[in-house]
Amino acid sequence: MRKLLQNPQALAGGIIILFLALVALLAPYLSTHDPGEPNLWAILLPPSSGHLLGTDDLGRDVFSRMVYGSRISLLVGLIAVGIASVIGIILGSISGFYGKYTDSIIMRFVDIMLCIPTFFLILAVIALIGPSIFNIMVVIGVTSWMGVTRLVRAEFLSLREREFVLAARAAGAKNHRLIIRHILPHALNPIMVAFTLGLGGAIFIESALSFLGIGVQPPTPSWGNILTEGKDNIDIAWWLSVFPGLAILITVLGFYLLAEGIRELSNPRLKK
Amino acid sequence: MPVLLEVDNLQTHFFTPEGVIRAVDGISFDLSAGETLGLVGESGSGKTVTALSILRLVPPPGRIVEGKIEFAGQDLLKLTPSELRKIRGNRIAMVFQEPMSALNPVLTVGSQVLESVRLHQKVSRWEGRDKTVELFKLVGIPSPEIRFKAYPHQLSGGMRQRVMLAMALAGKPDLLLADEPTTALDVTIQAQVLDLLDKLKKNLGMSVLFITHDLGIIAEHADRVAICYAGKIVELAPVRELFARPAHPYSQGLINSIPKMFSGGKDLKLSALPGTVPDLKNLPPGCRFEPRCPRALPLCRKYDSEQKTIRPGHLAACINPLNQ
Amino acid sequence: MEHSSNNLLDVLNLKKYFPVQTTFFSGSRDLVHAVDGVSFGIQPGETLGLVGESGCGKSTLARLILRLIEPDSGEIRFAREDFLGKRGEELRRLRRKIQIVFQDPQSSLNPRMKAGEIIGEPIKIHSLAPSRAARKEMVLDLFRQVGLPPDSYSRYPHEFSGGQRQRIGIARALALNPELIVADEPVSSLDVSIQAQILNLFSDLKTRKNLTYLFISHDLRVLSWISDRIAVMYLGEIVEIASTPELVKKPLHPYTQALFAAVPIPDPSTRREKILVPGEPPSPIRPPSGCRFHPRCPYAFAPCKSTPPPLKPVENNRLVACYLY
């Protein structure tokens, strides 16, 4: 952990994410206005001391909407990536640990999933089952576990032949013990990298879906749908597009930096 | 025999965030022309760092802090980088324990040896090629023309080590620093490479500083031996003398630790030294072997003994030496 | 096959070939003949040494005996029971009696577990201790037996020296009170002075606990000290088995002779002219026809090239696979 703080990338990424998390947690205290409350007297105002990031075409305070939007974005990201990681870790462990036919079947399945363009799959499924925050989280989750699966499988393949695993096997340890106690803990670092990278990705997908109007539905604010509303007035109210866009960019960047930092630290060749 | 290399009170330390590692802490020895000096010691005793110091190739955070290294009348520590380059590889060459890490994996071994041939001798590519093939023959690489085009990973460990030797010999060195050149090899291959080294040494008149942790190899191939312990040479003697009458308790402990092949006795115990080597960041104040020494006196805990002449040509750093 | 069995372990014609992809494009599968028809027995209380050069199949054989990998064919009998036929609970019960110590104490200890947990794990798996406190007591007792300080309990492997780590590995193997310990080069990565300590420990434990060892090493000096009998392996086959004194006095197989000639003897007064074998061990993917040693053998003659010599008895219970005898 101390090493993580000494790594400049991880530190920068960590600070960005910590900041975001704080904003999301403290949303009720940070917001200056009710995010859903229209104000006909204050339509499309530019940023000022009264409205830090200006107002939208209904006169709602953009700053407050973005603060509440961060909750949605982070929540969707966390749960979606959580679902993807659980699926990925289970399938990857089984695939890498048992090998042979089990492995072949799971890996073929991964290949098939990877052939389908994920984003269009998500679009299609959401169009079918209807957009809701819950649906979005689940759909993003069940369409983005392939990377984690491959990664966990690769880790397991190299770890299962390690001598300390063999020693536990010789001592009579059963498979679930070998997996949970001896192999999985050593695969945690790469899993964390994938998790962090995945978060950035999931937040991005959620924003994209909301931008296309089939994500988080108004009036619930999310960075994506603030951006959508902004695009109609982009020529007269730049702040409506620029701030949510920046927020998405910085978040994805933050997670990327943190992931790179963890990766660097867990790579023994770079450690020296 | 004239003295070729003289190392005097060499101190090479590593300045790490956790503290100063005194890897080489006052090492002195000399090496005559045509002689093989064995440098023996356990892992971490400073053998490799000594060799690297002679070539002034100590990696940071390491630094030669003190001492004198005189080679053929020149003080190596006072040479400019360009003067040093003329000596490295030309007059002093080195072979390493793990030839794989010393060879470039994406170039053929032939081109790598050719490169060092052309670096040291002003010859054309074609002449250089012939010289390389000759070198390959010299170090006993079968079908050298074919092996010339091989990549390092296509060769066995023994063949790679021969390539390293060929490369080292390209500059016709006066002194070869051999850092555990056979440790990674199987015994039958090790025996071949050691045999080759002996022949090369005799035919080319080289001096060899042979680094190893195997006293058996020393007994069979060295003229004199220096025993290294935690960054210091604790004993320096002609080979026969060392095995017949070791003076330092550590030397004797090492000799006794090796299982004797022909002893036969079943329930005999090996006389093992107790304990482990000290932490180089935190050395005991007196003799650094004192905590493990069966002959330690109260004095040993306070004072570190100087090198003393036990018999002509036989030095040991011990307050209470054996076989006096 | 009839076999005189008061042996603790019998290995009969064991084979293991590993498939390897040699050419990248064709995808043709070649086979590494890692263990190729190995048979031997170990009596209770005996130490059988197994010597051979890198890649000759020693570790594969060790793993086969522990059933960490499954053989392609052959039999393993432990205390006259068919070990390979065992499944489930029965397998776990028999496994307790055979334990392994690995070469590299660094990689054979889980870096994220404390020494106490590592040694306590087998006890836990087999529920050998009635309570947590009893388990700790057993672990502390094992520490004492292998010469580790009691405060080792809650330290991690990287906080120990190489020799101490190997002691942890030995304590873990002892935890289940095994009858047979397979030691796969347990001292090869240690410095001589530490190696001597660990060899003494193996020898002590053997007498104290009446253990049987299959002791693997590439160092004949170590093996001739610790073993009662020595088996010599070359390219997946055993070429000679004899009692240690006899083998040391008079190695019969030309490969055994070559091994002995190559061992550096730490005694400068006996410097000798060595007869070295030329060449290197060939690839185990396409082992030579006939006697696998014939391309390097100074005595090879016509029959050596065509038919493999069987491992057959010569004088006093020795077995040699060579047409010279």
Ligand SMILES: Nc1ncnc2c1ncn2[C@@H]1O[C@H](COP(=O)(O)OP(=O)(O)OP(=O)(O)O)[C@@H](O)[C@H]1O
């Ligand atoms: N680059 C480095 N940074 C820090 N410490 C180092 C470095 N290189 C060597 N050392 C320290 O110097 C000491 C001596 O190392 P050296 O490599 O000379 O030992 P050695 O006798 O060659 O051992 P071995 O038999 O293992 O090769 C060791 O304790 C090592 O930790």
Ligand SMILES: Nc1ncnc2c1ncn2[C@@H]1O[C@H](COP(=O)(O)OP(=O)(O)OP(=O)(O)O)[C@@H](O)[C@H]1O
């Ligand atoms: N899982 C595997 N897949 C493919 N080949 C293997 C595998 N395990 C071992 N081998 C091959 O089988 C042969 C025997 O290997 P093994 O590890 O048993 O040798 P060893 O005698 O223990 O050698 P060493 O002294 O180097 O430990 C080698 O050629 C090795 O490359």
Ligand code: SF4
């Ligand atoms: S069988 Fe022939 S080739 Fe093999 S070891 Fe004996 S003499 Fe040599």
Ligand SMILES: [Mg+2]
């Ligand atoms: Mg070294």
Ligand SMILES: [Mg+2]
């Ligand atoms: Mg092995």
